[in-house]
Amino acid sequence: MKMAFYGSSLLSSYWNGAATYYRGLLKALAQRGYEITFYEPDVYDRQQHRDIDPPEWCSVVVYESTPQALVEVARRAGEADIVVKASGVGYEDEALLLEVLRHAHADALKVFWDVDAPATLAQLRNEPDHPLHRSLPRLDLVLTYGGGDPVVYAYRALGARHCIPIYNALDPRTHYPVPPQARFRCDLAFLGNRLPDRESRVESFFLQPASRSPELAFMLGGAGWDDKPVPGNVAWIGHVGTHDHNAFNVSPRAVLNISRESMASNGFSPATRVFEAAGAGACIISDAWAGIELFLQPNEDILIARDGKDVATILEQLSPARAREIGAAALDRVLRHHTYESRAKLADETFRSLFANPAVEAMA
Structure with a gap:
């Protein structure tokens, strides 16, 4: 299955606390057979502070922080079976979400992956005209990297069809005991x-x-x-x-x-x-x-x-x-x-259950 993932950065953890989460989870999904392309904007000097090279398990597209470049990468959503727009991308987030939804294939699974659900939900409560209010009914699934039942209930009350936490975890191949320094x-x-x-x-x-x-x-x-x-x-x-x-x-x-x-x-x-x-x-x-x-x-x-x-x-x-x-x-x-393999298993089962029958409740 092809996945187009629009996030802050996979290559740099600089001012980007979600980097470890993206790396661990997407690598585990790739091992389950997903063909992933990660799209990240060139913002906040992250490309000057890369701490990994482009990995073999995921293609990475770095795009300029211009409206033209945003539209160009959003068009690539039409090539994917699963289209993911993460929160906190860092450049024109609302416009990116609308463009990605506009170009995604009609049969694609459309996902909003919230890596800061408390902040996003507070913004939605304070901004009745926020574009995400209009986009939620067009999304098949909201995933969050935390929040538990309070976040699930809040997103469903706002109109999300399904909301499931996919928590942070450990990739034991990157984080493990070493000698003290x-x-x-x-x-x-x-x-x-x-x-x-x-x-x-x-x-x-x-x-x-x-x-x-x-x-x-x-x-x-x-x-x-x-x-x-x-x-x-x-x-x-x-x-x-x-x-x-x-x-x-x-x-x-x-x-x-x-x-x-x-x-x-x-x-x-x-x-x-x-x-x-x-x-x-x-x-x-x-x-x-x-x-x-x-x-x-x-x-x-x-x-x-x-x-x-x-x-x-x-x-x-x-x-x-x-x-x-x-x-x-x-x-x-x-x-x-609490490894990313177990988190990826839940994400994979959730995706497949929605592909099998979009009308049924996603796996919790």
């Missing part, structure tokens, strides 16, 4: 770009514990933090490419997961980095959010903090031996239950 050694590390929906939570869960624990070493990775005031025991190292994620995750005593406010409020939305860190065997400390026990067991595979004070307390009590034990348990659980 001295450059990433610290007591607690956090990796995430500076975003308005996250910054106050980074202050609470990361910077405040650092201020309370001057004897400990903290490391901050990600873009956009260069002018952010931080305590003296916090080292900011800038953007960390995916080729360094395994070492970044395995070298500190613990790594911190901080959800964006919308993700934490919605729940059921594990970030890609949760599975990356678990795949490396890292000891993860995470902020609390509903549904986390569906993925990792608190106090067994992951440690949960309600606020920055909890983070500081956990660090005080966390021995290196206990941290290694928690990391090993997380690795075991994600390998058994």
Whole structure:
């Protein structure tokens, strides 16, 4: 089956948190026989910060950020059996969706793949004239990479025929334990770009514990933090490419997961980095959010903090031996239950069920 996938970027993780998700899931779908072409715009200097070469399992078309180029790649939707428009492409998203739907073959399966459902749904609630309102009835399926029942119910209330979460997961061929590296050694590390929906939570869960624990070493990775005031025991190292994620995750005593406010409020939305860190065997400390026990067991595979004070307390009590034990348990659980192969199986079954009978309910 031919799939045309319009997304932010497969080749670059620069200002593109969905890159790991796209790579893991699409590679697993390709192994199931899908012939995939990924279309990504040349925006945000991503092409200057590529961290993988075009893969053998997927064709990649990089197009200029011009209206003419957008229409040209949208026409290619007519060649595919499955047409996917992802959220957050980064250049004229609404226009791209309309053009892709206009050119898709009448018998093609038309999918909106939302990689930031809480933000998209908030936008739809606040903007009654948003083009996606008009497009939802023309789509066969909405997939999300998180959100659980709250997102499913919200999308169906807005007119989506089917909505199914295809959660983040682990690709054990790209994220796995490696020897620790001295450059990433610290007591607690956090990796995430500076975003308005996250910054106050980074202050609470990361910077405040650092201020309370001057004897400990903290490391901050990600873009956009260069002018952010931080305590003296916090080292900011800038953007960390995916080729360094395994070492970044395995070298500190613990790594911190901080959800964006919308993700934490919605729940059921594990970030890609949760599975990356678990795949490396890292000891993860995470902020609390509903549904986390569906993925990792608190106090067994992951440690949960309600606020920055909890983070500081956990660090005080966390021995290196206990941290290694928690990391090993997380690795075991994600390998058994949360790989992209299992996510691709659900996506494949969903696609095939809708092709077989578009009128029936998609598999949940």
